[in-house]
Amino acid sequence: MTDAQETAADRTLRIPRETGTPAVATGDPDLQSAAVPLLEPREGIPPVTATSRALADVVTAFAAGTGPVAVDAERASGYRYGQRAYLVQLRREGVGSALIDPIGCPDLSALGSAIADAEWVLHAATQDLPCLRDIGMTPTRLFDTELAGRLAGFARVGLGAIVENVLGYALEKGHSAVDWSTRPLPEPWLRYAALDVELLIDLRSALEEELDRQGKLDWAHEEFAAIAAAPPAPPRKDPWRRTSGMHKVRRRRQMAAVRELWNVRDRIAQRRDISPGKVLGDGAIVEAALALPANAQELAALPGFGHRTGRKQLEQWQAAIDRARALPEAELPQPSQPVPGPPPPRAWADKDPAAASRLSAARAAVSALADSLNLPQENLITPDTVRRLCWEPPAEPTVEAVAAFLAAHGARQWQIDQTAPLLTGSISITAA
Template identity: 35%
Template sequence: MVTTLSTPRDGLPALCTTPSQLRKAERTLAKGTGAIAVDTERAGGIRYNDRAFLLQLRRAGSGTVLIDPEPHREVVGPALEPALSQTTWVLHDAATDLPSLYALGLYPADIFDTAVAAKLLNITPYRLPELSAALIGYTMHKSHGGEDWSRRPLPKAWRNYAALDVEVLLELAQACQKRLDAAGKSQWAKEEFEFIQHKATPLAPPRWEDSKAANSVSKPQELAVIRALWHHRDALAMAMDVAPHRLLPDKAMVAIATKRPRSVSQLMRLSAFPRDLRGHAGEWLNVAQAGIAAQPWPKRPRRQSTISASAWKKRDPSGFERLLAAETALEQVQADINVEADTLMSRRTLRKVCWACIHQGEELEQALDQTLLRPWQREQAQPVFRAAGLC
């Protein structure tokens, strides 16, 4: 029998917004025991960056605490650090939450990721409501995930939704750990958790070179236009605290760079240029033209790439057969060890390793060093590499 939670079992906690309330929340958490369930709500598609606008924390003996970091963002880290820094955090899909938590100056002793545990156990779907229902008999209503979490005041229904995200997370982690132990996968999980924890970084300033628009053009003069438009858009977005794509979509930047309009009327005729920006068309045209005038024009950085499957098959049929043998072996090994697809290794990673060994003459260990595969993955993937004749 599955119980659906519509409200927190202990009632909806108050929202902590002031420095004194933050310090009281830390003392409350410090009185608890064991790991702390942690979640965030962000507004990256609406605001300039993906910072946290709500923190949800829960610990045995402490209950749930809701934190609004926005009014006193610089205080949150120092206020909560004593309770959080020496403790295991339990998260669901930690890679999405950790950057915003690190940006607040909050770092865990270590983590447990229930979504990653589910993938290692090949339990699907691994969304929090379904996973909780399958393992501990609880699920929850999830109806406010796409809200603008920067809105203030936060509606009570939204806070209720957010509190439920950590309501059963500690119990779920215990159930996952038991299954990992029984399956002999606890070490695998430990390596995955450490990798996620140390790979995550605080919210980094974006770079124009990494934008979708920059990767959609190739000519130097097109890149020059993208660079100018991106920097202008970024400065405006930062000042307005708005997601950059809401000011000028990437597809509009690409259209301007490739079509090179010479007048406002030509710019406004571009189908990708938003109608609601027509009053600012002259501004964006001037920015694009200034980009062309700025010398030197940037060049697309040369990126190491792997040949496509079709080109590989045509160029080297025998080598391609070795890749196919490795891909077949990968499917079999993942089935044998019972992990979700791509958890052991993605096909893209496998192709890179095979290409490096077969066509670039690298030793297998040398090729593997260019990947981010963890020790457990390297060990379990040995049959895959043998199938390709790499070892």
């Protein structure tokens, strides 16, 4: 393998503890197993900020800090209703780390304003931004270390894996899926939370250097700007249709039963502030919808409605099914409407052989380019955009027309520059 063929994943970037400066180490595969366990935050576990007075001190301190701000949030997915933040962690040069309790301090807009001009460093930013936005924190600039790792060609981009590979430290990840709504939070959890932001800024610096070395730093900046500028996602239409196992439900009255059961479950979960799955599993909803039992006794015999389901609970679920059974035909839900756009690619050969040929050529070209650039295909250009282009290409398949098509479908300029010429060739060669 030549030096030019060496990938970022074949090297191990390290930030030695004593210097704090990036350095490229050898490609020795044994280095990763020699990663240094990171057991304690360097200033110790910070106190949890849970009062308005303590929050005011944190705001003042972070406003006076310098450089980027590492930001992370912990949710209680699988335990509580919704995706609210139950702990927010921050770190900045000149300040150190802070742990903030959004239950005691539900409005962090003053903190968000205090660091609004700074670059925020997050890992997998799109996961945390919605819950941060809900408590008043929205960045204007950000650096996503997970996305940076993808663009740099790292095969494993989870926080623990990339910190180990890039910085040479092993993070303890045993508390990632705990119930962060627990109060008081146990000390080991707080230590874990503080360590999640301990090295984020160091990681950012090392990844920035690597992206710059590969000539991809401007690409990353475009991606980060698009994330920061993206509006909040709209509420899902008919969220009950996403019930796991819904593909088994074919009849409209069965669909109505899923809808009724899902809505009842959602109201109960919201009122009790627990995960909907802890109220009633998706599998139980689907089984009840398929069977449409006539009474609570029949319902109790179905999977998910066993002996632990009380009489009152059985009656409320049966009432939902009864409502679905009684609905007039005109009020039954329609089968889900096809999503606008091309059909599934497996049907293209029969529906439009020329489009199938275009897609095959385009996929091969994108795959080859992604390999040569050492990044995932989906980060080079989204597969959905490629499918739409191949299904309905511009009437005149010029590079300019393809570039305009890609831009209209959300592609960033760097993606357009890289893919428009090869996609134009793909759809032109096989044009009908």
